Amino acid sequence: xxxxxxxxxxxxxxxxxxxxxxxxxxxxxxxxxxxxxxxxxxxxxxxxxxxxxxxxxxxxxxxxxxxxxxxxxxxxxxxxxxxxxxxxxxxxxxxxxxxxxxxxxxxxxxx
Amino acid sequence: xxxxxxxxxxxxxxxxxxxxxxxxxxxxxxxxxxxxxxxxxxxxxxxxxxxxxxxxxxxxxxxxxxxxxxxxxxxxxxxxxxxxxxxxxxxxxxxxxxxxxxxxxxxxxxxxx
Numbered sequence: 318x319x320x321x322x323x324x325x326x327x328x329x330x331x332x333x334x335x336x337x338x339x340x341x342x343x344x345x346x347x348x349x350x351x352x353x354x355x356x357x358x359x360x361x362x363x364x365x366x367x368x369x370x371x372x373x374x375x376x377x378x379x380x381x382x383x384x385x386x387x388x389x390x391x392x393x394x395x396x397x398x399x400x401x402x403x404x405x406x407x408x409x410x411x412x413x414x415x416x417x418x419x420x421x422x423x424x425x426x427x428x
Numbered sequence: 429x430x431x432x433x434x435x436x437x438x439x440x441x442x443x444x445x446x447x448x449x450x451x452x453x454x455x456x457x458x459x460x461x462x463x464x465x466x467x468x469x470x471x472x473x474x475x476x477x478x479x480x481x482x483x484x485x486x487x488x489x490x491x492x493x494x495x496x497x498x499x500x501x502x503x504x505x506x507x508x509x510x511x512x513x514x515x516x517x518x519x520x521x522x523x524x525x526x527x528x529x530x531x532x533x534x535x536x537x538x539x540x541x
Contacts, residue, residue, distance in 0.1 A: 349527055360518050360532030361471070368527075406470070410528035413478060414459050415486065420470035 320344075321409055323419035330397055331427055338392040338422045340407030346385045347409035352392050355404045355421065364405075365392075397426045431455075434519050434533035442541050447506045449536045451519030457531070458524035460502040461486075462494065464515040465535075471518065477502055478524075509540045 320343040330336050340350065346369050353361035367374045367383045367390065374381045380393040394401050404423045408416040432453040441447050451460065462474040473486030475494040483494050491513060493505045506513055516537050520530040 351528065351530075353530075358535070360520075360534050361530070362532070363529045366527050366529065408471075408530075413476065413484075414522045414524070414528045414530075415461075415473055415476060416471075416528060416530060417473075418463075418471040420468065 321407055321417050321419040323407055323422050325422045326420070327423045327425070329425045329427065332397060332399060334397055336394040336397050336401070336424050336426070338405055338407075338424070340390040340392065340419055342388050342390075342409055346388065347411065349410040350381075350383060350390045351408045351410065351416070352379075352381060352390075353406040353408065353418075355406060361406055394424070397424075399426045399428050402426050432519060432521055432531055432533040434517075434536045436536060437534065438537050440539045440541065441509050443510060444508050447509050447538065449504045449506075449517055449519075449538070451502045451504070451533060453500055453502075453519075453521045453531075455521065455523065455531070456499055457521035458499075459522040460496065461520045461522075461530070462492070462502070462504045463518045463520065464488065465518060466515050474504065474517075506538075509538075511540050514538060514540045 322341045351366045352364045355361040365381050367381045378395045382391045404421040406421045407419040435450045461476045463471040472488050477483045477496040480499045516535045519533040
């Protein structure tokens with residue numbers, strides 16, 4: 318089965334620093350990897366998508382990389398702010414748009 | 429308002445009771461999904477539907493039943509609730525033909541006593 322692993326349950330960082338989250342997958346590379354943000358008591362919200370043939374994608378202070386050799390995606394939040402505190406989920410897109418999610422990494426940004 | 433709506437948001441029931449969680453979307457998206465979210469497991473797919481009258485099992489379908497008679501509705505029924513089905517349930521949809529960006533509802537928190 319295709320697995321997605323996010324190897325940090327929690328990440329605490331100082332405001333202004335860069336948070337780096339890791340997502341590892343098994344077996345074949347997915348065509349897409351996606352990242353979502355989830356706030357407590359809310360549904361996940363889509364942030365970014367990166368394709369298999371893309372090395373890097375940016376959106377404002379967010380950056381995602383995709384390394385098919387390492388079978389890994391990194392998600393960076395630069396110049397972090399307390400408002401960035403949330404749980405971030407990595408997901409691979411499979412057949413029929415069935416997404417497999419990692420367990421998530423909870424980021425806490427200290428002022 | 430356009431979007432995806434789940435009801436009820438909170439439900440407490442007893443073991444053995446039937447429970448139905450409702451999901452309604454206003455976009456006419458083709459694909460709809462039900463996920464459950466539990467600590468340590470993340471989001472796991474229960475059932476999905478590619479269109480009206482087409483449904484299929486996901487990773488954890490046992491104990492659940494779905495139907496999709498209309499494109500906009502995708503109810504999830506627990507026929508005889510068990511304590512292990514205590515969880516937060518999320519409905520989601522995708523228009524189809526894109527890159528799989530999921531639009532989620534706000535979730536239904538179910539407690540089975």
